Amino acid sequence: MNRNFLSERISDAAGLLTGKHTVRCPYPGCKVSVRYRHVTPDEAKRLTNLATDHTRH
Secondary structure, three states: OOHHHHHHHHHHHHHHHOOOEEEEOOOOOOOOEEEEOOOOHHHHHHHHHHHHOHHHO
């Protein structure tokens, strides 16, 4: 496990403690992520779709 990956996961965990959700692109090598807090379920779905659809970024 590389250091950058570990620091990203620690940041994600810390964000969860403050109510933030982080969604990352599953495409290998893609660094896109979206972090959100206090959004409607529809907006959360839209942001999740944006982050996970590699063709959109």
